[in-house]
Amino acid sequence: MKKIGVLTSGGDAPGMNAAVRAVVRTACYLGMEVVGVRYGYKGLLEEDFIELNMRNVCDIIHRGGTKIYTARCPEFRGEEAVRKAVDVAKKNGIEGLVVVGGDGSFRGARDLSNFGLPCVAIPGTIDNDIVCTDYTIGFDTCLNTVQALVDRLRDTIESHSRCMVVEVMGARAGYLTLNAGIAVGATAILIPEIPYDIEKNVIEKIRRTASTGKHHFIVMVAEGVRFRDGITVDEIAKKIEEETGVEARSIVLGHIQRGGSPSVRDRVVASQMGHKAVHLLHEGKSNRVVVMHGETITDHDINEALEMSKTIDKDLYNCAMEISL
Secondary structure (H helix, E strand, C coil): CCEEEEEECCCCCCCHHHHHHHHHHHHHHCCCEEEEECCHHHHHHCCCEEEECCCCCCCCCCCCCCCCCCCCCHHHHCHHHHHHHHHHHHHCCCCEEEEEECHHHHHHHHHHHHCCCCEEEEEECCCCCCCCCCCCECHHHHHHHHHHHHHHHHHHHHHHCCEEEEEECCCCCCHHHHHHHHHHCCCEEECCCCCCCHHHHHHHHHHHHHHCCCCCEEEEEEHHHHHHHCCCHHHHHHHHHHHHCCCEEEEECHHHHHCCCCCHHHHHHHHHHHHHHHHHHHCCCCCEEEEEECCEEEEEEHHHHHHCCCCCCHHHHHHHHHHCC
């Protein structure tokens, strides 16, 4: 294999640039050319390519977002688009592709592999909700961003003896909210994986905690709760104030969680995963996803990976419930 491509797809995550850099540097070390595919699968269909080399990936390891951009591409779910993408790759001499993204990106990589373009995927998403891996690029940075933002909110809610209801990203998963909730000492944590009763799990906890002398409270809510149950953080805050008499406010942290310079952990893991992905292609392997188990970087078949199921860590959740007094 003499020439490969790399693209980032779906939501951006801190550490994607570190992964791209590692792909390029490893490929150069192995004597391979690298093409950057701009704007994910959309750019592959539109032949939006740039040459990547050792020098033009300098000074990106510390940057958030993705140097080669990303985009959603709904049309890539169809067979016609996949076939066209394979033809475009062959036309431009691209013999293999590294895809950095989430589950949807993995499905695209699987389809390309099935139609003749060898692909290796790397898990890059702030939600840490990829089933086959213990860790995804961007999770640690985003977690630290949420912690820093809520710590700043704490200053004002403590000064006014308020309750702050904070919505954290995670449309389908509560890993980010659960870990952040523990890190900031939240009184209550609501995530889509665990059914809840607002009276029992929020109102009663605030009343019980208030009876011990505490006068300010933090409630962390994954955005997936809103999508599943139709209840907003504004409505939760209003309910808390009505039932407890504690002045309550709400805030949606939003896309600010995605940005920022990646943490050491995300830079290192992204570099390891990018390095592994190129070696897999160099060895003639395809339809693989690079994963982390414990602290070990290994790989899985994408088809098997997409069939796996991942559940919330009940021990971690029970820990959060028992120490949030």
